[in-house]
Amino acid sequence: MxxxxxxxxxxxxxxxxxxxxxxxxxxxxxxxxxxxxxxxxxxxxxxxxxxxxxxxxxxxxxxxxxxxxxxxxxxxxxxxxxxxxxxxxxxxxxxxxxxxxxxxxxxxxxxxxxxxxxxxPTDFADGLAQRLRLPNRFVIGALAAVRMVGLFLEDWRSLELARRARGVADRGRVRRIAGQGFALLVLSIRRGSKLSIAMEARGFGGDTTRTWARESPWGQAEWLTLFVGLLIGVTATVVAVLTGSWNLIVG
Structure with missing residues (x-):
């Protein structure tokens, strides 16, 4: 394994x-x-x-x-x-x-x-910021967005149950989905605004060099993974060229 x-x-x-x-x-x-x-x-x-x-x-x-x-x-x-x-x-x-x-x-x-x-997602964000040197603001914002996907699903189910309890979700499936989608959009904007203010208050938007709670490791296993990916691509290309089926579409 x-x-x-x-x-x-x-x-x-x-x-x-x-x-x-x-x-x-x-x-x-x-x-x-x-x-x-x-x-x-x-x-x-x-x-x-x-x-x-x-x-x-x-x-x-x-x-x-x-x-x-x-x-x-x-x-x-x-x-x-x-x-x-x-x-x-x-x-x-x-x-x-x-x-x-x-x-x-x-x-x-x-x-x-x-x-x-x-x-x-947290390990991925650490790697993007520490290894690829992507902007911290972008990485942390993307991580926060990914973490909130689960909340969106819970909000969707809560909205559906609430609308059914009010008797407004029994007819018109397309209309119901459109209404729930708009309500979820409003809720998402409000939550995103609150989250951005909270993150700014904690110094996530500052210009100073930030530190990371966990180091993103890089060693032989990572280089081997990249080598395997490169080897698969090169092998596939060589076999295609030798068999005469290589069909270059970029140039």
């Missing part, structure tokens, strides 16, 4: 970006397949529970075929045409492009989701 949870979140982000950069430079099924196979082989050693893995990556598994379907129906026209109706035309080119798109979405999306499963 690989202790991926203990790796600095910035290294996880960097590894996912490295893989994405190589795959975004080309659109072919060979490089995407190579990267996907290597990624799944490594993910198998992360020790993630199967149920948790499938639930977290479900959006990626749904987005990949939907994206490929669009390319299949309206993609590149090349070779033999198997079906044609109005703007829809399925040909050899669109089939190949749809397959490459499907694998490409999986190869980019799966490692990004899996690597971020074990990331704590």
């Amino acid at each position: 690989i202790p991926i949870a203990s790796v600095n979140p910035v290294a996880k982000l960097g590894a996912a970006l490295l893989v994405s950069l190589f795959l975004l430079a080309t659109i072919d099924w060979v490089s995407a397949t190579t990267a996907l196979v290597l990624e799944l082989a490594i993910i198998a050693f992360f020790g993630i529970e199967p149920k948790r893995f499938w639930l977290r990556t479900l959006p990626v598994w749904l987005a990949a075929p939907l994206t490929a379907l669009t390319i299949l129906l309206y993609g590149r026209y090349d070779g033999t045409v198997y079906f044609e109706f109005l703007l829809i035309r399925i040909s050899d080119g669109s089939i190949e492009l749809a397959l490459a798109t499907f694998l490409r979405v999986l190869a980019i999306g799966l490692p990004a989701v899996v690597l971020f499963i074990s990331i704590d």
Whole structure:
């Protein structure tokens, strides 16, 4: 089992970006397949529970075929045409492009989701500020916003129960959602204003150099994570070039 949870979140982000950069430079099924196979082989050693893995990556598994379907129906026209109706035309080119798109979405999306499963928002903010040297004001504000997402969900449920108790949520689903959305917006603005005043009062908006309660560690595990991401991208690119399927789309 690989202790991926203990790796600095910035290294996880960097590894996912490295893989994405190589795959975004080309659109072919060979490089995407190579990267996907290597990624799944490594993910198998992360020790993630199967149920948790499938639930977290479900959006990626749904987005990949939907994206490929669009390319299949309206993609590149090349070779033999198997079906044609109005703007829809399925040909050899669109089939190949749809397959490459499907694998490409999986190869980019799966490692990004899996690597971020074990990331704590506070650790991520520490890494962004201490390792990437991003502005403290931006990092802390983003962290506060992420921490308040759970409160928004609770507010939504409270608003729904309150409206039902008043008898105004029995009819008109679209109208009810719009009304709750506006009420949540007002509540969020009020809470955000109070939070910003409280943070200013505690010195979060000052110009002096701030200290951090916890150090963001960086060592061999982080460099190894970046190296693995780079290795996957390079391997996928080399295999695609050697097989003649490399299709550069940026330049």
